[in-house]
Every structure is written in structure tokens, then in C-alpha cells.
Amino acid sequence: MSRIVSRFLFVCLMAGGLFSLGAAAQAAGAWDYRLLATNKTSTMQKEMNEAADAGFKFQGMMGGQTAFGGQEVVVIFGKLKDSTEKPHLKYLLLATNKTSTMHKEMQQAGDEGFEYKGQTVFHATFGGQEVVVILERDTNVQPGRWEYKLLATKKTGTMQKELKEAGEQGFSFVGETVAETAFGGHEVVSILRRPAK
Numbered sequence: 001m002s003r004i005v006s007r008f009l010f011v012c013l014m015a016g017g018l019f020s021l022g023a024a025a026q027a028a029g030a031w032d033y034r035l036l037a038t039n040k041t042s043t044m045q046k047e048m049n050e051a052a053d054a055g056f057k058f059q060g061m062m063g064g065q066t067a068f069g070g071q072e073v074v075v076i077f078g079k080l081k082d083s084t085e086k087p088h089l090k091y092l093l094l095a096t097n098k099t100s101t102m103h104k105e106m107q108q109a110g111d112e113g114f115e116y117k118g119q120t121v122f123h124a125t126f127g128g129q130e131v132v133v134i135l136e137r138d139t140n141v142q143p144g145r146w147e148y149k150l151l152a153t154k155k156t157g158t159m160q161k162e163l164k165e166a167g168e169q170g171f172s173f174v175g176e177t178v179a180e181t182a183f184g185g186h187e188v189v190s191i192l193r194r195p196a197k
Contacts, residue, residue, distance in 0.1 A: 033059075034077040041095040041122065041132060044073055048091040048134070051077040055086045058136055063122035071123040073132055088140035095122065095132045099189060102131055103150040106191070109135050113143020116174045116193060131177055131189055145196035147171075152187045159188050170194045 034056050036047045048058070056077035063073045092114050094105045106116075114135035122132045137143055149171050151162045163173065171192035178188055 030081045031078050032081045036075045036077065037072045039072050041073060041093060041130070044075065045091060045093040048075060048077070048093065052087070052089040052091055055079045057087055057089060058091065058117050058134060061118045061120050061134060063120040063132060073120065073122045075134070088138060090137045090139050092135045093132065094135070095130045097130045099131070099150055099152040099187070102133065103148065106133065106148040106150060110146035110148045110193070110196065113137050113145060115146065116191060119175045119177055119191060121177050133191070146193045147196045149192045151190045151192070154187055156188060159190060163190060166192050
């Protein structure tokens with residue numbers, strides 16, 4: 001099969017998949033979104049839990065430069081407008097420029113049943129460049145416990161080796177960023193988890 005035909009088939013499949021997703025979204029009903037943006041990570045956790053109390057659920061996040069806010073963490077929450085179900089969710093935001101601190105804080109959260117949802121890099125006003133991680137817990141159910149592993153290295157070859165070793169120990173990959181940490185310089189930071197024993 002030629003490269004042109006293969007590419008055409010790929011585009012057709014993608015278009016069909018996107019059409020199906022769009023149709024499913026329309027069938028599900030209208031969505032309401034809440035955008036949270038701040039240059040202080042300390043206020044973001046409070047705003048996330050206020051959104052959760054109003055029935056919204058975490059959808060995605062990114063850190064970066066916005067036109068008027070400067071360096072901000074931007075988080076999107078969403079909910080179906082017609083839904084009568086109100087989730088009982090609690091959110092935790094961890095932000096640090098030390099990977100050792102992040103690993104310790106993530107493990108404490110994992111012991112309390114918090115699940116990884118997303119991560120980004122954020123240039124804090126006073127804290128320098130930080131890795132930001134958001135975790136979620138359903139307070140209506142008995143939470144499972146998670147064991148987290150955070151890998152940080154400057155060399156992608158080293159990361160490959162460490163990811164392979166972690167995978168053999170039953171850890172599944174959940175997220176990755178490239179960040180300038182306090183002591184490591186520019187590092188690839190990968191987060192993995194497995195159910196706690």
C-alpha cells in the first residue's frame with residue numbers, strides 16, 4: 001500500500017472518529033464550563049474545590065503566559081448542564097520546584113486515596129519554576145490507596161531505563177513534563193503509579 005493511500009485512509013478514519021465523538025457529545029447534551037486562572041497556586045486549590053462543590057469536574061490544565069495575567073496556571077472544569085448527578089469530589093494541588101518534595105507530597109496524597117489528574121510547569125511569582133500536580137478524590141466512596149513514583153533526570157536515555165524498571169514493578173505511566181527544577185536544572189519529570197499493597 002502506498003504512503004499516499006495509507007495517509008488518506010488514516011485521515012478518513014480520524015474524520016470518522018471525530019464525527020462520532022461530536023455526535024456523542026451532542027447526544028449527551030450541553031456542557032457548562034468554568035475556567036480558573038491564577039498566578040498564585042495557593043488560591044487555585046480553593047477555587048477548584050469551590051467549582052467541585054458547584055458540580056464541576058476537572059477537565060484539563062496548562063501553565064504558561066497569558067495576555068493579561070502574566071504567568072498563570074489555567075484549569076478547566078466542566079459539567080453537563082442537564083445532569084442532576086452531583087459528584088462529591090475533593091481536589092488537591094501540589095506545587096514545588098524540588099522533585100523530592102513533590103514525591104513525598106504525592107505519596108501522602110496517595111495514602112489518602114487521591115488520584116493523579118494532571119500536571120504542568122508554572123513560573124511562580126516568588127517560587128521560580130514549579131511542577132504543578134492536581135489530584136482528585138471521590139469523598140462519597142471508600143478510596144483506594146495509590147503508590148506514586150516520580151522520576152526526574154536530565155537524560156532521556158536514563159529516563160527510558162528508569163521507566164522500564166518501574167514498568168516491570170507494576171507502575172503505570174500517568175504524566176510527564178519538562179521542567180527547570182531547583183537543583184536538577186532542566187529535567188524530564190515522569191509520574192507513575194500502582195495500587196498500594
